[in-house]
Amino acid sequence: xxxxxxxxxxxxxxxxxxxxxxxxxxxxxxxxxxxxxxxxxxxxxxxxxxxxxxxxxxxxxxxxxxxxxxx
Numbered sequence: 001x002x003x004x005x006x007x008x009x010x011x012x013x014x015x016x017x018x019x020x021x022x023x024x025x026x027x028x029x030x031x032x033x034x035x036x037x038x039x040x041x042x043x044x045x046x047x048x049x050x051x052x053x054x055x056x057x058x059x060x061x062x063x064x065x066x067x068x069x070x071x
Contacts, residue, residue: 002052009056025050
């Protein structure tokens, strides 16, 4: 998932996406604890996606703050 794709989502949709990614990471960690990781490369990908979502959310929140100050 690219940041440009994420910028098209609203804050609410980004929050939902973040929850999905955190759940996916939890499930991957659970698989790791059980010793049954099918795709270990997903750990890195999911963590990066979480970081991207958080970055875009912060950008959108800052935009809203700037708009409120201008009013």
